[in-house]
Amino acid sequence: MAAYSQLIESIGRQREAVIGYQSRMTAIPALGPDNGGTGEMPKALYLEGVLRDLGVSDILRVDAPDDRVPDGVRPNIVARIPGKSSRRLWILGHMDVVPAGELSHWKSDPWKTVVDGDRIYGRGVEDNQQAIVCCLLIAKQLRELNLTPDLSLGLIFVSDEETSSHYGMHYVMKKRPDLFGADDFVVIPDYGVADGSFIEISEKGQLWLRVEVTGKEAHGSRPHEGRNALVAASDMILHVRDLESLYAETDPIFEPPCCTFVPTRHEENVLNINSLPGRDVFYVDCRLLPGVDHDAVLASAREIMEAVAERHSVKVDVSAVVNAPASPATSPDSEVVRRLSGGIREIYGIEPRCVGSG
Ligand SMILES: [Zn+2]
Known part of the structure; x- marks a missing residue:
């Protein structure tokens, strides 16, 4: 001692x-x-x-x-x-x-x-x-x-x-x-917080999607001759949130307690302002609760994006660039959590809390 x-x-x-x-x-x-x-x-x-x-x-x-x-x-x-x-x-x-x-x-x-x-x-x-x-x-x-x-x-x-x-x-x-x-x-x-009270015992799975939209490039003055991939992609971005209602389960150890589906990166399309873009690529960062089937989410994303693509007469390709399902959670009663909790109580004088991270 x-x-x-x-x-x-x-x-x-x-x-x-x-x-x-x-x-x-x-x-x-x-x-x-x-x-x-x-x-x-x-x-x-x-x-x-x-x-x-x-x-x-x-x-x-x-x-x-x-x-x-x-x-x-x-x-x-x-x-x-x-x-x-x-x-x-x-x-x-x-x-x-x-x-x-x-x-x-x-x-x-x-x-x-x-x-x-x-x-x-x-x-x-x-x-x-x-x-x-x-x-x-x-x-x-x-x-x-x-x-x-x-x-x-x-x-x-x-x-x-x-x-x-x-x-x-x-x-x-x-x-x-x-x-x-x-x-x-x-x-x-x-992952942690400044006072050291969080013990992370679970992590959401990571599914990063790449969505490539292919339309037809045209001069900006003649939009009827093209199919605007940016406009179609924008519509798709607004429909990413449809995934939230399909995968609405929650787990209170996480903050937020639900799966998240967030459009993030957008690739540059045309370099000039007077071209109607024929190709547009964006990405979606999905964080899925343990137990949610990644393949099912990928299939749902494809279905949603394809329905939008049809309305805009463009093609869409949805692929997973990162697909790392969640590992099983560590039990709050496991020896490693109990020992770590004891250390936190002793050194910091606070009560630790088991949490999940996104
Ligand atoms: Zn890190």
Whole structure:
């Protein structure tokens, strides 16, 4: 118990280390190719170096081949620190971040951290560098205090979390299922709230749709000769919400408690104002409650869009660009949730709450 208090207390004094790790990681934009980037390798190499400097010797890489990035692979780091028991606590963080978006909406350079009191700003500092920093701090303090934890520890830093995990955790699970014991604990500090009271036990499935509308291009002055794909696509966008009534089930652990269907990205169509667009492409981000059949949603989306297409005499093609159904929820009564809840009560003095995330 003395060692435990010592560890908790010393981790609370790591402000400078947190700022240092965060600043160095933020300066290495790790964007996957689906987000227009060149992958996570430079960030992975930095983190491997940090782990080695912290005396972690058991580090392996489970790299997923991906010829769209210059290194040809998407790196996944697995670092293990032995404990008194072979039973392991895994903590998982993801290295990739989402794009910075419209730069003029930032008050500072997204790739340079800014520290303001107890806040730190920069792309990725929360999602998900806070998790990686927590892992590094544990490794650092175990070493500095020369402690051997009761449970063995496993730290995993993955790629590709923001765009399906296909080259990240899915790949690690597929290639190295032997790494994980049946009674191991797994904690993924990704979604959360500032006071630390949320324990996420379930996540909605992810179905991203691409809708391509094909009409007929014409001069803007002669619309009767064309079939306007933009107008048809706009009508379809308004009908995306028809999916809400078809899939209206709810689960109160989620906020919002229902499936969501949100038109998001729209591709550029014609470059000039005096052309009637013959092709238009937009995307829909669907987040589906566990148990909702993704194929059924895809079929419904096709049916709805095809009915609109018919009215506009255009063609439509609806395809899934990401299709990741939800995993079964973790039971609120499971040992990992009970132990984590105990830790939250003890350290923060608050009552944790089991929630789902979208
Ligand atoms: Zn995340």
